[in-house]
Amino acid sequence: PTIMTERACSRLVLGAWVGGLVMILPPAVLKAGLPYCGPNIIDHYFCDSAPLLHLACTDIRLVELNDFVVSLVLLLGSLALTIVSYAWIISTIFRIPSAQGRQKTFATCASHFIVVSLGFGISVLVYVRPSQMNSVHLNKILSVLSGIVT
Template sequence: MGNTTAVTEFILVGFPNSYEVEIVFFVMFLLAYLVTVLGNALIIVLVYTDCHLHSPMYYFLSNLSFTEISMTSSVVPKLLANILSEKKTISFAGCFSQFYFYFFLAATEFILFAIMSYNRYLAICDPLRYPTIMTERVCSKLVIGAWVGGLILILPSVILRARLPYCGPNVIDHYFCDMAPLLHLACTDIWIVELNDFVVSFVLLFGSLAFTVVSYAWIILTIFRIPSAQGRQKAFATCASHFIAVSLGFGISIFVYVRPSETNSMHSNKILSVFSSIVTPLLNPFIFSLRNQQMKEAWKNALHSCLGTAKESRKP
């Protein structure tokens, strides 16, 4: 690779605008990033400290929150640094590292979505066998499988791209090293890499989406068989937050990645990528907290505990 690669760094265009507008972007992205990290981190702490949340559903949720923090952290800090910098560059190794970690974490997240839907299916459709099936050991294996699966699926795309010759230009019309913008800079035939990207995206997104849809189809059929309206409402409430998060994640990613790359769609893809890499990780803590009664109770208990501790510390 060293003998064929003339490019040693890439320029990330980002969101070119006047200085004042870029400062507004900086403040918006910084606040979104801080809230994302804080919100997801609090969910992780809450799940591991509140005994009422020691269940498979919240174990998977804590892992999802960790992937959200990691995924947005692979993109946003560099974006913020480039907004304030006149030289908006990223090294060759840094670009491929960013590419790998972002898509590896995104792939892990989609597999976790499928696992969470299967968990909901067991809890609602087969509640008597649920405790014996979804044991702590099984949950750990499923989470490890999600991480290993994401790593294996994305690794070929990284290797294929890293072996391509990049002879210039070195300008990426994006705010991070995304799939299509990076690929268009290669000075060779890229059809094999594009085919690999399409197949991986199709298998990952539609495979996990199909698994999720089938699980929810059985869940909905089971819920409609519940005789009481209160029981149906309670069952729907436990699935609503996960369904909203899945719809956001799958909808945006399928539109952006599961089709051959088109140069004239780069601008729209950049905007949509903001939703997948910044907005969705920001919203998920609120989606899972505000629509979940157990999470709301856990937040209240944690707040009361903190206030009680603060009052005790003020006493002489």
């Protein structure tokens, strides 16, 4: 019996799209309504929210709080799902009868574990930090590192 049916796959895709839209719409509407002034130059390599907010000429604390909460929910939610998934994978690896089979399987998965861990670590450092600790220079380095690693 196949676990992933076409119907299940379609529902997962639809859920991801709707969930993404619902999570990104409030911050996008808040940012679109901000008055922007001054130089239209963003000191960053990628199109990211925090450098854009520095161009706003109004109080952005509500928008920053919203960004923080949305980032926290998305990162912690996906991290929890990833940890549960990896726990199942690791428990399956431990049930492989031969030591050589376990070693080969874990070696295959280890690089993926490392890349995903780096991706989550960088995302937490960039998006789940209070604005007082926000450093444009550090964010640029982390963004480039994220692009190279993942």
